[in-house]
Amino acid sequence: MVDTISHDVLIIGSGLAGLRAAISAAATDRNISIAVISKVQVMRSHSVSAEGGTAAVLYEEEGDNQESHIYDTIKGSDFLADQDVAERLVKSMPYEIYQLDHWGMPWSRRKDGRIAQRKFGGYSFPRATFAQDKVGFYEMQTLYDTCLKYDNIHFYNEWFCTSILRDSSFQGVTAIEIKSGDFMAFKAPAGIICTGGAGRIYSFSTYAFSSTPDGLDMAFRAGLAMKDMEFVQFHPTGIMPSGILITEGARGEGGYLINNKGERFMQKYAPGKMELAPRDVVSRSMIKEINEGRGFKHETGFDCLKLDLTHLGAERIKEVLAGIREIGIKFSGIDIIDEPIEVRPVCHYMMGGIHTNVDGATELPGLWAAGEAACNSTHGANRLGANSTSECIVWGRITGELAAKHAASHKSRAVSLPEQQIAEEEKRIYDGIFRGAGDVNPYEIRKAMTDTMDERAYVFRNEENLAAALKKVRELKGTMWKHVEDKAKEYNTNFINVMEIDSMLRTAEVVLVGALNRRESRGAHARTDYPVRDDVNFLRHTLAYHTPDGPKLAWHPVTFTRYAPVERKY
Numbered sequence: 001m002v003d004t005i006s007h008d009v010l011i012i013g014s015g016l017a018g019l020r021a022a023i024s025a026a027a028t029d030r031n032i033s034i035a036v037i038s039k040v041q042v043m044r045s046h047s048v049s050a051e052g053g054t055a056a057v058l059y060e061e062e063g064d065n066q067e068s069h070i071y072d073t074i075k076g077s078d079f080l081a082d083q084d085v086a087e088r089l090v091k092s093m094p095y096e097i098y099q100l101d102h103w104g105m106p107w108s109r110r111k112d113g114r115i116a117q118r119k120f121g122g123y124s125f126p127r128a129t130f131a132q133d134k135v136g137f138y139e140m141q142t143l144y145d146t147c148l149k150y151d152n153i154h155f156y157n158e159w160f161c162t163s164i165l166r167d168s169s170f171q172g173v174t175a176i177e178i179k180s181g182d183f184m185a186f187k188a189p190a191g192i193i194c195t196g197g198a199g200r201i202y203s204f205s206t207y208a209f210s211s212t213p214d215g216l217d218m219a220f221r222a223g224l225a226m227k228d229m230e231f232v233q234f235h236p237t238g239i240m241p242s243g244i245l246i247t248e249g250a251r252g253e254g255g256y257l258i259n260n261k262g263e264r265f266m267q268k269y270a271p272g273k274m275e276l277a278p279r280d281v282v283s284r285s286m287i288k289e290i291n292e293g294r295g296f297k298h299e300t301g302f303d304c305l306k307l308d309l310t311h312l313g314a315e316r317i318k319e320v321l322a323g324i325r326e327i328g329i330k331f332s333g334i335d336i337i338d339e340p341i342e343v344r345p346v347c348h349y350m351m352g353g354i355h356t357n358v359d360g361a362t363e364l365p366g367l368w369a370a371g372e373a374a375c376n377s378t379h380g381a382n383r384l385g386a387n388s389t390s391e392c393i394v395w396g397r398i399t400g401e402l403a404a405k406h407a408a409s410h411k412s413r414a415v416s417l418p419e420q421q422i423a424e425e426e427k428r429i430y431d432g433i434f435r436g437a438g439d440v441n442p443y444e445i446r447k448a449m450t451d452t453m454d455e456r457a458y459v460f461r462n463e464e465n466l467a468a469a470l471k472k473v474r475e476l477k478g479t480m481w482k483h484v485e486d487k488a489k490e491y492n493t494n495f496i497n498v499m500e501i502d503s504m505l506r507t508a509e510v511v512l513v514g515a516l517n518r519r520e521s522r523g524a525h526a527r528t529d530y531p532v533r534d535d536v537n538f539l540r541h542t543l544a545y546h547t548p549d550g551p552k553l554a555w556h557p558v559t560f561t562r563y564a565p566v567e568r569k570y
């Protein structure tokens, strides 16, 4: 029997969603104990790298209004967002911005001393609330500081969760303490999955290396649906050659995109919004420019375009874009004050995730999901920039409160852990992976998979490429690769990586099956063989369920409360 740690609420993940959920749960009920379990140290969660802003309507007296934020979000989503969810996001956000302010968030200020907001793509008003170009770092620090004020929040840093324990409701998780290598079970009547996005299934990616889909895969293997996984966001400005992000705030501050003729080519594609059209529109325009020969050659072999910020002037750049200036100098050898920087669309966000309802509840009673790991359908087929940190904060708060209440009312539920499941999980990871029989290098498998995703499931997709990618990923999955070279018990990152790769392959398969099945172009999913949006057949969410033979798909309706779909023009 493995050792067991008991709490009332388990929060898996310590990014923005996890920390906001922890504060909310702790504040809802001081008498429950909350565990925040994270495979990395708190301040290494990917949320720390959010750069540009957090969306909210703050200045109605200056002309902004919530209805417009709701509409921009729905239009940005190509009408696949659930409209009640978009409404909840928008209505909840102003409070959260001021709440963060009261907890010590150093928001950038306007000259009149009020909180500053900048323009972001797809919005009708400047709504991206920022702290220089390091918004995630400051938000994380503010939330972490606030967590430390509650003695009922317990952090388990560098613990790797491997599976969900369940009967007809949530019972807990299994996890490995990375430092000691001990395998244990956590037990609680309530849980929240906040394990972030899965963008490392691509090679050219803005994500931290830890952004692998192990949390999604845990839910998938536990019988829960993944929703809308085919919608992957490609951000227009990943720098060459690394893919590190240049925030959309750079264009929000007035930056231009130029082709090799020196033209601001967005004039052709989105004359109304230019460089501040939504990301899917800008990324497609960039790839068209490149495909038609108007890109810049780059030594990597990938053509690119340039982002010109030189006209903003050194003073403004140093004041509000200092972080990306440093990134440009260190990783591209270019000072954005003096010259345009080379960029190309890069994997940046997963609109899909664990299927939840408007409250963040999953299909399993007692289990919620929040943040990028969840798909409550705020963003539909394409997220607007700055709406993700907002989503993390809003559904962190909502799910934290609901999980705390659920835990308090189910405290007496004798959660006796399912020994059989724990034993099977131990067998899966120790016999199947740690002492696995593979001889192919797992890191080669990962590279082959992420390169395949880059090549064949990028900004533009078609049947031939997607089918070839699926074949390749299935071949890789079927190869004898699952083994761990390093046999150490303590701090075995090789073992952790191999478990991550295992989940990456299953998730890539879900993305590809969903993309093949969606024979239309909507938001970030652009099919050259089905270039038109097809509301008759595809105005619905994709659900994918795990089976031993691969994902099984189903459909789920979109919630309409306010706006009928119209053609999207910018």
Ligand SMILES: Cc1cc2nc3c(=O)[nH]c(=O)nc-3n(C[C@H](O)[C@H](O)[C@H](O)COP(=O)(O)OP(=O)(O)OC[C@H]3O[C@@H](n4cnc5c(N)ncnc54)[C@H](O)[C@@H]3O)c2cc1C
Binding pocket: 012, 013, 014, 015, 016, 017, 018, 037, 038, 039, 040, 042, 045, 046, 047, 048, 049, 050, 051, 052, 053, 054, 055, 135, 136, 159, 160, 161, 162, 194, 195, 196, 197, 206, 207, 208, 210, 211, 212, 214, 215, 245, 247, 348, 349, 370, 371, 372, 373, 385, 386, 387, 388, 389, 390, 392
């Ligand atoms: C470079 C970059 C810049 C961005 N800029 C912005 C921006 O300006 N505005 C905006 O709105 N959005 C932005 N985004 C998107 C946004 O930052 C993310 O969607 C959001 O921060 C995700 O937060 P999260 O809490 O869901 O998860 P994350 O912050 O990704 O954290 C995931 C957590 O889960 C834990 N975890 C994962 N797997 C396991 C496991 N198996 N066991 C235990 N723990 C696990 C990790 O340790 C981590 O703590 C940006 C994203 C990137 C990559």
